[in-house]
Amino acid sequence: MDNLQVKYFEQVKLAIPPYQNLAQSIAEVLSITINEAYKKIRGNSQLNLQQIIKLSDHFGVPFIYKPDQLPTVSFDYLSVDQEIPNMLLYLKDLHKNLKQIQKSSKKHITITTDDIPLFHFFKYPELTCFKLFFWSDSAMNTTTKFDPSSFDEEIITISKQLNEIYLEIPCTEIWAKDTVHGTIEQIRYAFEAGYIDKDLALLIIEQVRYCLTDINMYAISSKKTIDPEHTFNWYNCDVLGSISYLVDYNGSLACYNRFNTFNYLKTEDRNYCEQTKNWMQSLIKKSVSFSGQGEKHRNKFIYNAFAECDNLVKEIR
Template sequence: MTELQRNFIERLKLSLPPYQNAAQSIAECLQISPNEAYKKLRNQSSVTLQQLVKLADTFKVPIVYQPEQAPTVTFSYPKISGEKSDIAEYLLDLLNNLKLIHASKEKHLTIVTDDIPLFHLFKYPELAAFKLFFWFESLGNQPQKFNRSYIDDDVLRIAQELNRIYLEIPSTEIWAKDSIHGSLEQIRYAFEAGYIADNSLAEDLVMQLRYCLTDMNMYAMSSKKTIDVAHTFNWYNCDVLGTIAYLTEMNGTMTCFNRFNTFNFLKTEDHDYCKQTKAWMQGLMRKSVSFSGQGEKHRNKYIYQAFQECDALIAEIYKN
């Protein structure tokens, strides 16, 4: 129980906001004295299985247990039915995860992806709304028409807060050579299928993709996402990618998010799994072309080709 307890307590402390006293929170939850709670925090006193379950339920921290020598991994994920009302709940879950990373003293986020990371797209209102429309409507049987007011202002504010916080987290992104292709094809499909009836709206979506790529170029040129030198950014391009994954590193612990069902994610804090994922990502970096800093030649070529694809889609929109 000692290793299980130590692992759980560390993750519990990470899940609490900086202003919340861990010992006091545990004492109130388990109805024990603060002194006893401190002993449990220091692993000087055992946490019973019943207490462990109560803490897990209260603070929404999963109990991760792996039988010795058994190659099993426990994942958690946000349950989404596909209803439009789920959008705010989905984004708030993302926001809570991102705030947890942001609040850590030592932090880094590594992303391996074949699509533009959604945190970048959330800067732009129509593009953010379209991405959420495409993802959530893909779960239903009868997609509705897309318009600029698909998401309300409250949901949009959450999306833009996600963008703001992400820009302040040091990160490394490894993109596939055609990462922009997925978003362009989604816009093309929605337009050709009649879900976007307004040509100017379709054009605005493509133009916002261009603006997003311009942002990426600026981040890569300076190797940071804001004027703060601590908000470092490293951008790579890799011809061959496998799993779409996000790996967070916070104060010596790691969490891995694997994407599934187009946009949802499986989350695990299993140490061996995260360690293996990190080694895989580091291997990809060695095989990749760096777009950051001095990688101007390769970066410019990539951006130019992406802009050509955007322009070609705009021409198709008005041709029809």
């Protein structure tokens, strides 16, 4: 229990702003002295059930216990209806999580994906709105045409902020060989089904090209901004099993697994995250590097992606 309690307070410390004193915060929530709060943080004084509930509710950090003989993993799940109006809630939650990572003194995100990581296309309004529209049930259950101007301006603002925050977080991205293909097919389907007209389809394709050009520039310099700490490592792997985001910040690990197109399951279970980290490292060993000196393979990948864009442009025209 003592070890669990100490680890719990380590998670609480990560959840509060750096300037906020942990012991003082605990004392205020539990209505105890700061001295008693320090004892509980060190594990010298045990929390009771009511105190655990109070702390979990206040800080939004669950106290997780599992018997050693049961290899279970607990996940957090953001339940968002797949409707465009509720995309704002999804983006706000994403913004909160990414901002917390950005504030950490040490951080890194590793991604395995068969779709362009969403943070990249958040730079481009029409492309952002198109992806959110396509991910929603609207693209399947309505005859309404896609209209970027119908999206709340706050969605565009938060999306751009997410892109800017992501650029300042060191990352490693491992892409499947057909990562760009999915977005191209979504645009083709939307055009053929009548959800987007010719001009809008061509604009969205153009923004996909801009997005890929950005990523190519990041890879050439192995960084996403002029700051050398904002590193970018890009790999291509033919063998990918899932879309996963592994966040390493201040010595803690968190894993986000994508499902149902855009939703995700989050866990900070140490064993699960360590296994995911080892799996990602093994993928990198099987991958081709696109960053820095990987010019030959990177240029081939970008050329093929641009060729797909050009072919769709010809079809549309």
